[in-house]
Amino acid sequence: xxxxxxxxxxxxxxxxxxxxxxxxxxxxxxxxxxxxxxxxxxxxxxxxxxxxxxxxxxxxxxxxxxxxxxxxxxxxxxxxxxxxxxxxxxxxxxxxxxxxxxxxxxxxxxxxxxxxxxxxxxxxxxxxxxxxxxxxxxxxxxxxxxxxxxxxxxxxxxxxxxxxxxxxxxxxxxxxxxxxxxxxxxxxxxxxxxxxxxxxxxxxxxxxxxxxxxxxxxxxxxxxxxxxxxxxxxxxxxxxxxxxxxxxxxxxxxxxxxxxxxxxxxxx
Numbered sequence: 345x346x347x348x349x350x351x352x353x354x355x356x357x358x359x360x361x362x363x364x365x366x367x368x369x370x371x372x373x374x375x376x377x378x379x380x381x382x383x384x385x386x387x388x389x390x391x392x393x394x395x396x397x398x399x400x401x402x403x404x405x406x407x408x409x410x411x412x413x414x415x416x417x418x419x420x421x422x423x424x425x426x427x428x429x430x431x432x433x434x435x436x437x438x439x440x441x442x443x444x445x446x447x448x449x450x451x452x453x454x455x456x457x458x459x460x461x462x463x464x465x466x467x468x469x470x471x472x473x474x475x476x477x478x479x480x481x482x483x484x485x486x487x488x489x490x491x492x493x494x495x496x497x498x499x500x501x502x503x504x505x506x507x508x509x510x511x512x513x514x515x516x517x518x519x520x521x522x523x524x525x526x527x528x529x530x531x532x533x534x535x536x537x538x539x540x541x542x543x544x545x546x547x548x549x550x551x552x553x554x555x556x557x558x559x560x561x562x563x564x565x566x567x568x569x570x571x572x573x574x575x576x577x578x579x580x581x582x583x584x585x586x587x588x589x590x591x592x593x594x595x596x597x598x599x600x601x602x603x604x605x606x607x608x609x610x611x612x
């Protein structure tokens with residue numbers, strides 16, 4: 345199926361590796377003009393060269409001014425306003441995987457909210473008015489399975505992702521009839537480079553494949569495999585995100601798409 349993305353202008357934040365890089369590559373394969381974003385110029389430019397991107401935008405998204413600079417660099421590289429915004433940058437900014445909610449400091453709560461919710465909100469403030477004026481736009485916010493099924497630990501991260509889901513629904517509802525859709529995609533456990541490196545180091549098998557590392561981690565009860573029987577890959581996310589970015593998906597907005605292999609057991 346033709347996703348009708350040829351020539352569409354896209355910014356993918358946090359796309360110098362992992363999920364973001366996979367999304368940027370797939371959008372480019374579909375004919376979109378893509379800007380790769382990251383904080384490390386060398387890594388971003390490497391991905392951009394590999395996928396034939398329109399350019400790169402380098403910078404942190406932690407302040408209004410920094411976001412404005414990234415937005416301006418992306419618009420300049422694209423030669424026009426952003427039509428597709430993939431808010432993928434984020435992740436736990438504190439690594440609080442061993443602290444209960446009341447052990448987490450106020451500073452860490454604020455840090456995760458800034459990295460995982462405010463960064464996306466800032467870019468939407470900049471990009472969505474242009475989408476509205478043009479009568480077309482797609483915003484996809486990358487959240488997490490823990491936004492709807494939080495753990496007892498790491499509540500600062502899961503709470504920030506819950507806020508991002510809330511923002512998605514609110515923004516979608518505010519854009520009635522203007523041709524701009526806003527959706528969330530929530531990954532479960534994804535075998536990104538960091539997790540693969542962790543598994544290879546843990547078991548001393550530097551050439552291990554994703555499947556081998558997954559099997560070992562599951563056997564050692566580091567995590568339980570979801571009903572799909574495997575961990576996700578960045579491409580699993582990219583397929584759904586690119587579909588939501590398509591003009592064909594104009595009747596889908598305010599939704600949360602779980603790409604977790606069945607990890608979340610509750611209703612959406």
